Amino acid sequence: MKFSKKESKTLQRIIRWRRDVRGNNFLPKKVKQKELNTILSAALHAPSVGYSQPWRFLIINKDSTKNKIHTLFTQQFKKSQAKFHDKPLYSTLKLEGIKEAPINIAVLYKKPTKPILGQTFMKQSGEYSVVCAIENMWLVARSLNLGMGWVSILKPKKVKKILGISNEYKLVGYLCLGHTKHSLKTPELKKLGWEKKKNIKRCLL
Numbered sequence: 178m179k180f181s182k183k184e185s186k187t188l189q190r191i192i193r194w195r196r197d198v199r200g201n202n203f204l205p206k207k208v209k210q211k212e213l214n215t216i217l218s219a220a221l222h223a224p225s226v227g228y229s230q231p232w233r234f235l236i237i238n239k240d241s242t243k244n245k246i247h248t249l250f251t252q253q254f255k256k257s258q259a260k261f262h263d264k265p266l267y268s269t270l271k272l273e274g275i276k277e278a279p280i281n282i283a284v285l286y287k288k289p290t291k292p293i294l295g296q297t298f299m300k301q302s303g304e305y306s307v308v309c310a311i312e313n314m315w316l317v318a319r320s321l322n323l324g325m326g327w328v329s330i331l332k333p334k335k336v337k338k339i340l341g342i343s344n345e346y347k348l349v350g351y352l353c354l355g356h357t358k359h360s361l362k363t364p365e366l367k368k369l370g371w372e373k374k375k376n377i378k379r380c381l382l
Contacts, residue, residue, distance in 0.1 A: 191320050196361050198324030198353065200274030206356040208279050212321050216354070219317035220284075225306035227294030232310045235340060237281035245339045246331070246351070247275040253330045266369060273328045278353035283336065284311055285346040307349045314352070324357035 213236070220232060237243065250273055261267035275281060286307045289296070296302050311327070318325045333348040342348070367374055 191316055194360060195315055195319050196324065196364060198274060198278075198326040198355075198357055199271045199365070200277035200326075200353075201271045202324060202357045202359070202361075203274045203277040203279075203353070204356040204358060205277075205279070208323065208355055212323060213280065213354075215321065216314050216317050216323075219313040220310035223306065223310035223313045225309070226296050226299075226302040229289065229293050229296070229303055229306065231287045231289070231303045232307045233285040233287050233346060235283040235285065235342070237283065237340070238279065240276070242339065243276050243281060246281065246336060247273070249335055249339065250275060250328060250331055253332060257330060264371075266371065270369075272330060274326050274353040274355070275328060278324075278326070278355040280354040282314075282352040282354060283340055283342070283348060284314075284350040284352060285342065286349050288345055288347060304347065304349055311350050311352070318354060322356075324355060324360075326353040327351070328353060 217234060220234070221230070223232070225231060237246075254272065258268055284307060286304045289303065293303060315325050315327075328351045331348075331351055336342075336348055336351060337346070361368070366372060
């Protein structure tokens with residue numbers, strides 16, 4: 178299978194235009210089941226060490242559940258403010274879209290019950306495989322003109338308790354998915370000057 182230069186450039190454009198979408202940009206427009214299936218299918222094509230395919234997904238669309246997760250986020254956000262006392266900007270940031278996004282997705286890692294090829298020394302590689310699945314979802318969502326945001330200011334164990342998830346699973350990511358008002362030309366944190374973008378030279382050791 179060979180791809181054209183045009184297809185390669187399209188993929189590069191999608192990668193460059195991926196954004197972490199927050200609640201101030203989601204629209205109350207329903208995501209079609211076909212679109213959701215396409216995004217989940219992309220996750221299934223991610224690389225996984227030992228072909229373990231350890232990813233699992235829980236779709237959340239009930240407002241009552243979203244509200245509980247949002248309350249948990251608010252608690253953790255307030256606690257984290259102390260760590261950024263030297264950056265007043267932090268307390269003004271909108272860092273999630275839990276209630277605004279039509280769909281929330283808990284992305285889980287199913288812990289192995291037997292030795293997995295390729296994971297005998299780097300056991301975390303199973304969880305890294307799940308992260309690869311999330312990246313696939315993010316890029317395909319962007320290609321469908323949908324927005325996705327990753328909410329990381331959450332206590333995984335508390336999220337699992339709210340969602341009724343057993344200990345055989347580990348929460349890797351909590352995602353918000355939906356249509357957006359617009360696509361930001363520049364990543365929000367870059368635009369606000371939170372950090373400067375690193376070039377290739379700065380990332381080489």
